[in-house]
Every structure is written in structure tokens, then in C-alpha cells.
Amino acid sequence: MIKEEKIIPNTKKSVDEWTFTPPITHNPALSIYRPFQYNPQLQKMLIGKQLLTDELPCTTEELQYHHEHGYIVYRKGFNRKELSCTRCGTTDPSWFAEFPCARCGKVEFYCRKCLMMGRISECTPLISWAGPDPKLEVVDKPLVWDGQLSEGQDVASKSVADAVENSSELLVWAVAGAGKTEVLFAGIANALSTGKRVCVATPRTDVVLELAPRLQKVFPEIKVAALYGGSEDRHEYAQLTIATTHQLLRFYKAFDVMIVDEVDAFPYSIDETLQYAVQQSRKHESSLIYLTATPNTQWQKECRTGKRNCITIAARFHRQPLPLPEFVWSGNWEKQLKKGKLSSPIKKWVESRLASGKQALIFAPKIAVMDKILLILRKLNPRIESVHAEDPDRKEKVMKLRNKEITILLTTTILERGVTIPNIDVAVIGSEDRVFTESALVQIAGRAGRSAEYPTGAVTFFHYGKTEAMLSARRQIVMMNKEGIEKGLIDV
Numbered sequence: 001m002i003k004e005e006k007i008i009p010n011t012k013k014s015v016d017e018w019t020f021t022p023p024i025t026h027n028p029a030l031s032i033y034r035p036f037q038y039n040p041q042l043q044k045m046l047i048g049k050q051l052l053t054d055e056l057p058c059t060t061e062e063l064q065y066h067h068e069h070g071y072i073v074y075r076k077g078f079n080r081k082e083l084s085c086t087r088c089g090t091t092d093p094s095w096f097a098e099f100p101c102a103r104c105g106k107v108e109f110y111c112r113k114c115l116m117m118g119r120i121s122e123c124t125p126l127i128s129w130a131g132p133d134p135k136l137e138v139v140d141k142p143l144v145w146d147g148q149l150s151e152g153q154d155v156a157s158k159s160v161a162d163a164v165e166n167s168s169e170l171l172v173w174a175v176a177g178a179g180k181t182e183v184l185f186a187g188i189a190n191a192l193s194t195g196k197r198v199c200v201a202t203p204r205t206d207v208v209l210e211l212a213p214r215l216q217k218v219f220p221e222i223k224v225a226a227l228y229g230g231s232e233d234r235h236e237y238a239q240l241t242i243a244t245t246h247q248l249l250r251f252y253k254a255f256d257v258m259i260v261d262e263v264d265a266f267p268y269s270i271d272e273t274l275q276y277a278v279q280q281s282r283k284h285e286s287s288l289i290y291l292t293a294t295p296n297t298q299w300q301k302e303c304r305t306g307k308r309n310c311i312t313i314a315a316r317f318h319r320q321p322l323p324l325p326e327f328v329w330s331g332n333w334e335k336q337l338k339k340g341k342l343s344s345p346i347k348k349w350v351e352s353r354l355a356s357g358k359q360a361l362i363f364a365p366k367i368a369v370m371d372k373i374l375l376i377l378r379k380l381n382p383r384i385e386s387v388h389a390e391d392p393d394r395k396e397k398v399m400k401l402r403n404k405e406i407t408i409l410l411t412t413t414i415l416e417r418g419v420t421i422p423n424i425d426v427a428v429i430g431s432e433d434r435v436f437t438e439s440a441l442v443q444i445a446g447r448a449g450r451s452a453e454y455p456t457g458a459v460t461f462f463h464y465g466k467t468e469a470m471l472s473a474r475r476q477i478v479m480m481n482k483e484g485i486e487k488g489l490i491d492v
């Protein structure tokens with residue numbers, strides 16, 4: 001029926017009768033309406049998103065107008081009954097605080113967990129688009145790439161394409177240096193050419209910055225959005241989105257294909273909010289592809305027992321085995337360090353690199369320890385630097401290592417992944433420390449021998465007592481090499 005110039009279901013009639021009423025377009029009374037013109041800019045901003053009113057550059061009236069015509073849905077941002085935040089999925093009450101709300105005048109809860117994306121309180125709606133999708137110009141053959149896949153990559157690439165096609169879940173377990181990005185090309189191309197929306201999410205901003213131009217290059221006709229804290233593409237509607245897992249909190253049922261890179265990496269691996277964000281932002285029917293070089297113990301087990309759909313790339317593209325870490329006992333190295341000395345096997349290791357001029361990465365468990373080591377090493381050679389997460393010159397120092405201006409770089413686990421230096425030896429000092437998990441150690445070992453010109457490199461774990469993580473890391477590398485040989489992916 002029509003009431004106050006709006007079409008609403010006639011509640012006086014029984015539900016059965018509704019079914020037999022003619023479609024609303026048959027209603028002559030409708031001719032009094034002009035067709036509703038939605039705001040196409042709003043459509044592009046809101047499609048597949050869940051945003052706050054403050055994030056949208058339009059008036060509440062305009063939003064309400066769209067809502068009344070069924071083009072926008074409001075959802076409660078905060079569920080008081082269940083005590084949960086709809087945007088980030090947090091249910092742990094310690095994240096919620098009360099405040100006197102200026103908007104509604106009540107004292108109410110808000111979520112501190114996702115506060116930096118704008119405050120969600122009990123009276124905050126999350127706004128999503130419910131109208132038609134914006135028109136995409138579908139490109140028939142979007143991939144422009146003439147590279148070659150290795151044998152292992154090729155098998156994985158087909159599995160990815162299958163998962164995309166069948167909207168299924170897949171874990172790609174590729175050893176460090178196997179070249180996992182290329183494995184995605186065919187699957188992404190397939191999705192894009194059928195009008196699907198694709199997201200590649202990663203825990204780290206560095207990876208977004210590196211991946212976005214790389215994917216834009218091979219998909220030149222596709223609009224690629226790069227999203228991270230402070231990026232400018234925030235309101236872009238793109239068919240291919242590269243985002244930090246954190247940015248996914250703003251998405252809602254957006255993607256047909258969700259690819260999560262480095263699932264084992266911090267903070268994704270331990271932050272349930274980010275895992276929730278991945279689930280929220282994909283469509284009900286969508287594929288979910290995980291990429292990792294080091295799945296956690298649980299996932300490894302699920303892969304082995306066939307409980308998880310998994311494909312491995314057991315060898316690097318240069319067909320040489322992964323360097324095996326050597327365990328070297330260094331005694332109570334920390335005590336020595338307090339006396340201003342380096343434990344002698346460590347010292348010898350460093351001296352031999354300085355003598356041969358071979359570059360090296362040395363990992364230390366803590367910044368304080370690293371600073372002490374640096375003081376000692378500097379006396380041996382001034383071209384030794386250190387780097388940690390908050391170091392403002394981090395990128396510069398890595399660049400200097402690449403340009404061979406630095407001979408040895410000391411680092412915390414911050415460089416455990418993402419850094420590729422062609423000819424380098426790797427050492428861990430205090431590998432028994434808890435920060436060196438199985439996954440971290442496999443990643444660290446994976447820094448060595450990555451280039452085809454220099455496919456080997458020494459990996460040394462200096463320890464004061466072997467840990468389970470060290471043993472598991474070595475086992476994992478041995479197992480992958482074995483599989484690589486069995487599958488004919490490694491030249492022997």
C-alpha cells in the first residue's frame with residue numbers, strides 16, 4: 001500500500017495474500033513517482049563497504065533518502081545484548097568502555113579495539129550499499145605477462161585457478177623464494193575476466209606497497225586500489241584491491257576472491273579481529289586462498305592428514321634445495337655480552353665474513369642485545385649497521401645493504417621476511433629465544449640462497465640450548481627439500 005508517499009507492505013493483509021498481489025510496477029498509483037535517482041558517487045564509495053556517517057561526504061538526509069528507497073542498509077555498529085562490535089567482531093569486554101555520548105545523550109559503550117577507524121558506539125550505524133553494483137568494464141584477457149612458471153608453480157597456479165572457479169578454499173604452501181605471486185596470476189586473470197572482484201590482503205603495509213605496482217603492471221587495464229593506513233585510494237571502487245588485513249574492517253561482503261598472503265605473519269596470525277575482517281569482507285559465495293611459506297603446526301597437520309585443501313611448492317624456481325640451518329652452541333653468549341665480549345664461535349663467524357667480504361644478516365632477539373653486539377662489531381668494521389622496527393632509516397639501511405655499502409646488517413625479527421639480497425649468509429644469535437618461533441626461523445633461513453646466481457648460503461643458529469622451534473624449523477626445511485627431490489623439482 002502507499003502511505004505518506006511511500007510503498008510499504010500492507011500489514012492488514014495476510015502474508016498469503018501478498019504473494020498474489022501484482023508486482024509493484026503494475027500499480028497505477030506508482031506513476032505519481034519520479035524514478036529514484038541514486039547518487040552514483042555514493043554507490044561507488046559504499047559498495048562492498050561498511051562505513052560510518054563521518055566517513056561519507058554526504059548529508060544524513062541524503063543517506064536517509066537512499067535508505068528509504070532501499071539503496072542503503074543500516075546495521076547496528078554495536079550490539080549491546082551480546083556485547084559485541086559489529087565492525088571488528090570483538091566480544092572481549094575489556095575492549096569496551098563507557099562514555100557520555102554527545103549524539104544521543106546517553107552513557108553508552110564504545111569499542112576501543114577498532115577506535116582508530118572511527119568510533120563505534122551503541123548509537124552508531126554501519127552503512128552499506130544495497131542497490132545495484134556499479135558497472136564494471138570487464139576485460140576479456142586482462143593478464144599481460146610473458147614470464148615462465150616453474151614446474152612447482154605451474155601445478156599450484158592451476159589449483160589456484162580451480163579454487164577461484166569453484167569458490168573453494170585453498171592453502172598454497174610455498175617455500176621462501178618459490179615465487180608465490182606469479183602463482184596467483186592465472187587465477188586472478190580468470191576472476192577478473194568474469195567480472196569478479198578480487199582482494200589480495202596481507203598483514204604488512206610493505207607488502208601492499210610492493211605488490212600493488214607489480215599487479216598493476218601485469219593487469220594494465222584493470223583498476224588496482226592499494227589500501228593501507230594513510231593511503232589515498234580509500235574511496236576507490238576497484239576490481240582488484242590490495243589491502244592490509246586491517247583495512248578489510250571497512251569492507252562488507254565485497255569480494256568474490258579473497259587471497260590472504262603471509263597468513264602466518266604478525267599481527268594477522270594472533271589477532272582474531274583481522275581473521276574476522278577477512279570473513280566479513282568476502283561474499284557468501286567466494287573463494288578463499290591462503291599463501292604462506294610457514295603454516296602453523298595445526299595447519300601443517302591438517303595438510304598432511306588431508307583435512308585442509310593444500311598445495312605445496314617444495315622448491316625454489318632455481319631448482320636448488322633450501323639451505324639447511326646449522327646449529328652452533330655458543331655458550332652463555334648473553335653473559336659474555338655483558339662483559340663486552342662476543343662468544344668465540346660467533347666472533348669467528350663474523351670475522352670470516354669480513355675477511356671474505358661476503359655480506360651477512362645477523363638476527364638478534366632484542367634491540368638492547370643488538371645494540372651491544374653492534375658496539376663490539378663496529379670495532380671490527382665500521383660498515384656494520386643495525387636496524388629494528390621503529391628505526392626511521394629502516395628502508396635506507398636495507399637499500400645500503402643491497403648496494404653493498406653495508407657489509408653486515410644486524411636486525412631484529414623485523415627483517416625475517418620480505419628482504420631479498422642475492423648473495424648473503426645468515427646467522428641468528430640466541431636462537432633459543434622465544435621470539436624465534438618455528439615460523440620465524442624458517443623465514444630467516446629462507447633469506448639465504450635465493451638468487452639463481454648464488455643458490456646457496458650459510459645459515460647458522462647460534463644457541464645456548466636447542467629449542468623445539470629450532471628442531472621443527474629444521475625438520476620443516478628437510479621435509480620440503482625431500483618433497484622437492486621426490487617431485488623432481490630439485491636438480492640432484
Ligand SMILES: [Zn+2]
Binds near residue numbers: 123124
Ligand atoms: Zn550515542
Ligand SMILES: [Zn+2]
Binds near residue numbers: 085086112114120
Ligand atoms: Zn570494534
